[in-house]
Amino acid sequence: MIEETTGRLDFGAMGDAIEGCDPDALLGFYSEDAELRIINAAFPESVAFELKGRSQIERYLRAVCDQKMICGVEDEVVIGEGSVEFVEVCTYPNGTLISVRTTLEVREGRILRQLDVVEQPSDDTGRGGGH
Numbered sequence: 001m002i003e004e005t006t007g008r009l010d011f012g013a014m015g016d017a018i019e020g021c022d023p024d025a026l027l028g029f030y031s032e033d034a035e036l037r038i039i040n041a042a043f044p045e046s047v048a049f050e051l052k053g054r055s056q057i058e059r060y061l062r063a064v065c066d067q068k069m070i071c072g073v074e075d076e077v078v079i080g081e082g083s084v085e086f087v088e089v090c091t092y093p094n095g096t097l098i099s100v101r102t103t104l105e106v107r108e109g110r111i112l113r114q115l116d117v118v119e120q121p122s123d124d125t126g127r128g129g130g131h
Helices: 011-019 023-027 054-065
Strands: 030-040 049-052 070-073 078-080 083-091 097-107 110-119
Touching: 011 023, 011 070, 011 083, 023 054, 030 054, 049 054
Parallel strands: 030 110
Antiparallel strands: 030 049, 070 083, 078 083, 083 097, 097 110
């Protein structure tokens, strides 16, 4: 799940967990004191949804993964020193698409901070789906 030898996040395994909607596997990527912040791109001035600690993040991941949707990570993933950026696209059974631009701050191979910006794509070119 996480490459212990390099201290870097194993994004291949994380992508598989996202696409498989596997909350247990996803939770394994978070540090105990991780923070997750979610912003709606349509209302950037509104209050962000914030979670602190693995227990709060676990409840959120289970709720998201219980939804009937198809999720996938788009091809362009940017991995930097201590950070990962990527876009997930989710498709719901009724055809609704959402896109989630995610930025991760990583320390010792685990997610310390995560920022998700959720938006609805302007067209129907979304591929797959994401968390």
